[in-house]
Amino acid sequence: MKKKKLKLRKGAQKKLIILGAIILVIVLILGFYFTRINELHSLGYSKEAAKNIIFKFKYSYVRDIGENKTLNAAFESNNYEEKNLDSYVKINYQNQKHLISNINKLLKKGYSVDEVSLIIDKGDDESVTLFAKRDKVKYIEEFLSVDYAKLANYDRYVAYKEKENDDAETTVLYVNMDFDKEDYVDPLVIDEFDDYVLVNKHRQLSSLYVPDDLVTIDADYVKADGDIEIERNVAQAFYKMAEAASEDGMELMVSSGYRSYKDQEEVTNTYLELYGQNYVDNYVAKPGFSEHQTAMSLDIASKSVDTFVNSDEYSWMMDNAYKYGFILRYPKSKEDITGYKCEAWHYRYVGKKIAKYIKEHNITYDEYYVMFLDD
Numbered sequence: 591m592k593k594k595k596l597k598l599r600k601g602a603q604k605k606l607i608i609l610g611a612i613i614l615v616i617v618l619i620l621g622f623y624f625t626r627i628n629e630l631h632s633l634g635y636s637k638e639a640a641k642n643i644i645f646k647f648k649y650s651y652v653r654d655i656g657e658n659k660t661l662n663a664a665f666e667s668n669n670y671e672e673k674n675l676d677s678y679v680k681i682n683y684q685n686q687k688h689l690i691s692n693i694n695k696l697l698k699k700g701y702s703v704d705e706v707s708l709i710i711d712k713g714d715d716e717s718v719t720l721f722a723k724r725d726k727v728k729y730i731e732e733f734l735s736v737d738y739a740k741l742a743n744y745d746r747y748v749a750y751k752e753k754e755n756d757d758a759e760t761t762v763l764y765v766n767m768d769f770d771k772e773d774y775v776d777p778l779v780i781d782e783f784d785d786y787v788l789v790n791k792h793r794q795l796s797s798l799y800v801p802d803d804l805v806t807i808d809a810d811y812v813k814a815d816g817d818i819e820i821e822r823n824v825a826q827a828f829y830k831m832a833e834a835a836s837e838d839g840m841e842l843m844v845s846s847g848y849r850s851y852k853d854q855e856e857v858t859n860t861y862l863e864l865y866g867q868n869y870v871d872n873y874v875a876k877p878g879f880s881e882h883q884t885a886m887s888l889d890i891a892s893k894s895v896d897t898f899v900n901s902d903e904y905s906w907m908m909d910n911a912y913k914y915g916f917i918l919r920y921p922k923s924k925e926d927i928t929g930y931k932c933e934a935w936h937y938r939y940v941g942k943k944i945a946k947y948i949k950e951h952n953i954t955y956d957e958y959y960v961m962f963l964d965d
């Protein structure tokens with residue numbers, strides 16, 4: 591009896607040791623696993639990506655790379671492809687839903703990692719996804735390395751370049767300004783108010799586009815019949831400018847400000863009855879195409895001289911308007927770009943920073959908008 595007990599005890603002991611060993615191994619493995627997860631997490635990888643990195647045995651690879659958002663996205667994605675691992679590392683991350691599957695497709699078509707970076711940088715998820723389905727094309731670097739290039743305009747760049755033979759930067763700029771389209775044909779329609787809105791012969795304000803903070807210009811500054819309304823901040827900037835001008839002996843006035851879509855419709859109809867369609871087509875802004883509907887533009891007048899361009903106020907404005915955030919919107923030297931004959935009196939408020947840039951670089955608001963504000 592004694593012996594048997596001892597045997598049992600020995601057998602149980604053995605089992606316990608094995609069990610203990612198993613538990614120890616599990617604890618060690620789990621400890622190891624969670625240490626690595628935490629390490630990867632502190633390098634900027636999500637828990638999900640970290641888990642896949644470990645299961646795919648890429649821990650040391652990733653640790654050597656360090657933080658890399660594209661790599662993180664790749665390991666988070668079901669579309670991860672091991673053969674593209676080195677490429678993921680070199681491609682600049684973009685926050686796009688189909689990023690990894692699009693990268694895989696583009697690499698498969700034979701685009702270099704630099705080209706893939708440009709393609710996804712200059713497109714959004716939708717345009718990249720469409721582009722990734724196409725056969726490989728040329729001139730990616732030529733066009734898409736221009737800062738403000740858009741992937742969605744790629745075919746138009748190629749067509750415009752073939753026709754006009756301008757350099758890539760000019761091509762991208764002009765196509766983004768819709769110079770490859772006829773005036774007033776298929777314009778972009780804008781219906782939400784925005785201080786920086788660009789209106790021209792390719793960009794139309796809808797009848798729903800209504801300024802949100804109109805004020806009436808002080809009657810002392812009005813050279814017109816009736817009230818003139820304008821956005822509040824434009825009025826404030828104008829008063830400051832007019833005060834500064836008056837210290838130099840100038841008397842700045844306003845002859846026109848906000849005109850609603852409906853106002854412009856009425857103007858068009860009046861001229862149509864008086865002078866006919868041909869006149870209207872050539873000289874009257876169609877409803878939605880007048881910058882006055884933005885309430886960010888003023889027609890400036892001189893109190894004493896009727897033809898503004900002959901006044902001292904005109905010269906003063908040419909030198910000083912930008913300091914108060916105003917730009918001459920349709921300058922003489924830029925008729926090809928604005929599509930408008932020079933209007934010496936028509937000023938647009940864009941704020942001091944933009945006005946200064948436009949003045950210093952001798953560009954139009956159309957160009958500035960495409961280069962810096964359009965997305």
Ligand SMILES: [Zn+2]
Binds near residue numbers: 846889935
């Ligand atoms: Zn005007």
